[in-house]
Amino acid sequence: MKSSLFAAALGALAAACASAAPSPADPFDFRQAALVYPRMNDGVAQGQASLVGNGQCRNSNGSSLSGYQPALYTESVRPQIHFSPTVNFMNDPNGLVYSNGTWHLFYQYNPTQNVAGNQHWGHAVSTDLYHWKNLPIAIAPEKEGEGIFSGNAVIDFENTTGFFNGSTPKDQRIVAMYTLNTDTSQTQHLAYSSDGIHFTKYPGAVISRNQTQFRDPKAFWDEKSSRWIVALALSQEFGIVFYSSPNMKDWTEVSRFQSYGILGYQYECPDLFQVPVEGGPDDGKMMYVLAISINPGALIGGSFVQYWVGDWDGSKFTPRDNAVRTMDFSKDFYAFSSWNNSPGKKAYAIAWANNWQYSQQVPTSPFRSIQSLPRELTLKYYRPTPQFGDLILNNRPVNLSAIHGKTLYKSENGNSARNQTVNLSGQGAFDITATFKLPANANITYNTIASFEIFAGDGKQSVKTGIQMGEPAVAYIDRRGAGQSFAAQNPFFTDKTSGIIRYAANYTTASSENADQYVLGPLPPSAYLDSTDQAQYIKLQAVVDRSVIEVFVNDGELAGTSVFYFDNDQIPSKVTVSVGDNKLQLVDLEVRALNSIWSKCKE
Ligand SMILES: *[C@@H]1O[C@H](CO)[C@@H](O)[C@H](O)[C@H]1NC(C)=O
Ligand SMILES: *[C@@H]1O[C@H](CO)[C@@H](O)[C@H](O)[C@H]1NC(C)=O
Ligand SMILES: *[C@@H]1O[C@H](CO)[C@@H](O)[C@H](O)[C@H]1NC(C)=O
Ligand SMILES: *[C@@H]1O[C@H](CO)[C@@H](O)[C@H](O)[C@H]1NC(C)=O
Ligand SMILES: *[C@@H]1O[C@H](CO)[C@@H](O)[C@H](O)[C@H]1NC(C)=O
Ligand SMILES: *[C@@H]1O[C@H](CO)[C@@H](O)[C@H](O)[C@H]1NC(C)=O
Ligand SMILES: *[C@@H]1O[C@H](CO)[C@@H](O)[C@H](O)[C@H]1NC(C)=O
Ligand SMILES: *[C@@H]1O[C@H](CO)[C@@H](O)[C@H](O)[C@H]1NC(C)=O
Numbered sequence: 001m002k003s004s005l006f007a008a009a010l011g012a013l014a015a016a017c018a019s020a021a022p023s024p025a026d027p028f029d030f031r032q033a034a035l036v037y038p039r040m041n042d043g044v045a046q047g048q049a050s051l052v053g054n055g056q057c058r059n060s061n062g063s064s065l066s067g068y069q070p071a072l073y074t075e076s077v078r079p080q081i082h083f084s085p086t087v088n089f090m091n092d093p094n095g096l097v098y099s100n101g102t103w104h105l106f107y108q109y110n111p112t113q114n115v116a117g118n119q120h121w122g123h124a125v126s127t128d129l130y131h132w133k134n135l136p137i138a139i140a141p142e143k144e145g146e147g148i149f150s151g152n153a154v155i156d157f158e159n160t161t162g163f164f165n166g167s168t169p170k171d172q173r174i175v176a177m178y179t180l181n182t183d184t185s186q187t188q189h190l191a192y193s194s195d196g197i198h199f200t201k202y203p204g205a206v207i208s209r210n211q212t213q214f215r216d217p218k219a220f221w222d223e224k225s226s227r228w229i230v231a232l233a234l235s236q237e238f239g240i241v242f243y244s245s246p247n248m249k250d251w252t253e254v255s256r257f258q259s260y261g262i263l264g265y266q267y268e269c270p271d272l273f274q275v276p277v278e279g280g281p282d283d284g285k286m287m288y289v290l291a292i293s294i295n296p297g298a299l300i301g302g303s304f305v306q307y308w309v310g311d312w313d314g315s316k317f318t319p320r321d322n323a324v325r326t327m328d329f330s331k332d333f334y335a336f337s338s339w340n341n342s343p344g345k346k347a348y349a350i351a352w353a354n355n356w357q358y359s360q361q362v363p364t365s366p367f368r369s370i371q372s373l374p375r376e377l378t379l380k381y382y383r384p385t386p387q388f389g390d391l392i393l394n395n396r397p398v399n400l401s402a403i404h405g406k407t408l409y410k411s412e413n414g415n416s417a418r419n420q421t422v423n424l425s426g427q428g429a430f431d432i433t434a435t436f437k438l439p440a441n442a443n444i445t446y447n448t449i450a451s452f453e454i455f456a457g458d459g460k461q462s463v464k465t466g467i468q469m470g471e472p473a474v475a476y477i478d479r480r481g482a483g484q485s486f487a488a489q490n491p492f493f494t495d496k497t498s499g500i501i502r503y504a505a506n507y508t509t510a511s512s513e514n515a516d517q518y519v520l521g522p523l524p525p526s527a528y529l530d531s532t533d534q535a536q537y538i539k540l541q542a543v544v545d546r547s548v549i550e551v552f553v554n555d556g557e558l559a560g561t562s563v564f565y566f567d568n569d570q571i572p573s574k575v576t577v578s579v580g581d582n583k584l585q586l587v588d589l590e591v592r593a594l595n596s597i598w599s600k601c602k603e
């Protein structure tokens with residue numbers, strides 16, 4: 001289906017940004033604030049406010065939650081730490097923008113059915129990227145047959161649009177850009193808000209091309225050329241087209257990024273954003289990444305995201321090389337989008353954790369689909385092979401300490417060399433992290449596997465993840481045993497996925513002959529990695545949340561996201577951590593319960 005889209009908007013005037021927005025070193029150092037946004041009311045009529053209590057517990061369409069039985073957000077398959085709408089169908093994240101302490105998450109939403117269609121922009125806000133508060137629908141279509149498709153949002157600090165007067169603080173001037181979909185066209189439109197809740201549509205299209213496959217604007221203030229830039233997908237021409245504008249209303253085409261990577265059937269959701277380099281002498285330096293979502297046509301079926309690291313000169317994106325890279329090896333990570341205006345030179349992003357191959361059939365009710373964990377992105381230097389250097393997008397969950405609950409098990413320093421089983425008691429969401437050691441010169445077998453098996457309450461159904469050692473080592477997710485009634489029936493619910501684990505790479509010192517830290521491609525023979533006589537350590541983290549598992553290897557060097565559906569309303573109840581042929585050692589294990597982000601909605 002021609003669905004999704006999204007886009008976001010990056011920075012804004014750098015100077016204004018630095019002076020107006022607080023930029024704490026770590027914006028997640030604080031717990032959930034009682035008030036998300038001082039100028040923001042709940043969007044609920046005064047008289048109704050007492051009925052709904054905490055605004056977090058309002059319906060995604062803005063109505064009161066009272067009367068729902070069972071209470072929403074308590075359903076057995078409902079993830080407890082991932083964002084989902086109260087009822088009905090959600091897809092792409094949209095309008096991701098940070099404004100004065102508040103992270104906005106808009107999303108593609110059908111408020112009337114539990115399948116895609118009738119697209120609106122739903123809305124939620126957070127102060128820590130985990131605890132979300134539902135707000136009323138932000139942007140709705142006006143006519144039967146029209147849809148408000150994906151797009152993104154920027155902060156118009158300097159009022160370039162002319163939409164704001166002096167009563168709206170500079171860092172709260174939110175302008176959304178979205179695609180209006182009709183039977184005969186896809187055109188690009190603006191809507192703006194002074195209170196972060198209510199949006200006013202700017203009349204007429206700001207970009208149109210007599211095109212039915214032209215969508216997902218991602219706008220940002222470009223510091224290099226001092227103007228707005230927007231990336232849009234010419235979906236079925238496999239083109240990303242860039243436009244520039246002084247005011248977001250008058251746009252001029254400036255360049256194209258055409259026919260790169262895996263084409264599939266459609267390009268969607270382009271996102272050009274800046275990411276800090278992590279480690280080495282260029283630590284903290286920002287570089288550009290262009291991400292494109294493809295649907296269908298992923299090599300493992302359906303929807304996936306590919307990206308390029310490259311240079312942006314103010315008009316044109318030039319990738320550093322022609323290789324396709326992906327940031328998630330599994331099947332349920334699509335419509336990736338980054339937050340605009342993130343504080344502290346950091347990059348944060350989220351994706352829709354599902355796949356169009358089955359997203360409208362998955363057995364969840366009364367809602368369908370969740371967003372992934374929020375991810376913190378960096379660019380890190382790795383070796384995909386011992387002889388090759390590469391700069392990859394590292395992708396790990398935003399600091400989970402905001403939702404950490406009880407520690408269910410913890411061991412360190414080799415005290416848990418044997419297999420361990422830990423009961424998972426809590427609300428169905430857990431963070432399981434282990435470090436495994438392969439001693440030097442161990443002779444590995446096919447079964448030199450370290451794994452987590454997460455069981456449902458019946459002790460039979462399970463979802464697994466693990467690492468098989470070798471050259472290279474690979475990580476996998478296996479959801480085949482997680483409930484036959486959906487998995488076995490659906491021809492596209494690919495049950496096993498895997499990805500290659502890269503080798504750690506040391507940064508060369510500036511004085512060495514190979515001073516370019518970010519060399520791409522073959523390394524000189526003197527730099528070949530020799531792992532003989534060295535023990536290898538691998539860290540595996542699984543965040544499991546009732547019906548989704550997200551796996552991270554070596555703190556985000558590799559990530560995989562899979563939804564799964566246990567039969568009979570079961571939730572995760574036990575994890576067994578094991579090593580296949582006892583060549584690997586389990587040196588560290590920590591299992592923590594994660595606290596539901598929706599607990600305030602329970603009576
Ligand atoms: C996460 O946040 C906690 C609490 O602020 C802090 O102690 C911890 O170091 C942070 N962890 C990471 C990996 O940043
Ligand atoms: C909001 O959604 C609920 C549940 O689908 C529905 O009963 C209610 O009528 C909707 N309210 C509005 C204002 O659309
Ligand atoms: C931004 O948020 C802070 C803390 O909530 C508040 O004190 C301040 O007034 C806000 N700034 C503006 C410009 O509204
Ligand atoms: C924003 O621009 C509009 C149109 O030019 C103008 O009327 C308004 O006063 C401006 N607002 C501010 C805060 O400068
Ligand atoms: C400024 O803008 C706000 C929000 O759009 C509006 O409520 C207010 O009336 C405007 N003030 C003036 C002086 O135009
Ligand atoms: C728009 O495209 C349609 C279909 O290709 C074509 O029939 C029509 O003439 C085009 N309109 C304009 C104004 O170019
Ligand atoms: C784990 O749970 C099972 C079943 O409820 C129970 O029999 C067992 O004693 C528990 N184990 C631990 C270590 O608490
Ligand atoms: C690995 O295999 C080699 C060749 O068979 C043998 O010499 C060596 O002792 C083995 N290493 C270990 C740790 O078992």
Ligand SMILES: *[C@@H]1O[C@H](CO)[C@@H](O)[C@H](O)[C@H]1NC(C)=O
Nearest residue numbers: 503504505506507529530534
């Ligand atoms: C990286 O450097 C450290 C310290 O110099 C060394 O111990 C380690 O073996 C190196 N790792 C690799 C993969 O070269």
Ligand SMILES: *[C@@H]1O[C@H](CO)[C@@H](O)[C@H](O)[C@H]1NC(C)=O
Nearest residue numbers: 418419577578579580581582
């Ligand atoms: C650990 O579990 C694996 C697989 O379940 C099994 O093959 C192995 O023998 C177990 N090791 C120990 C020490 O119990």
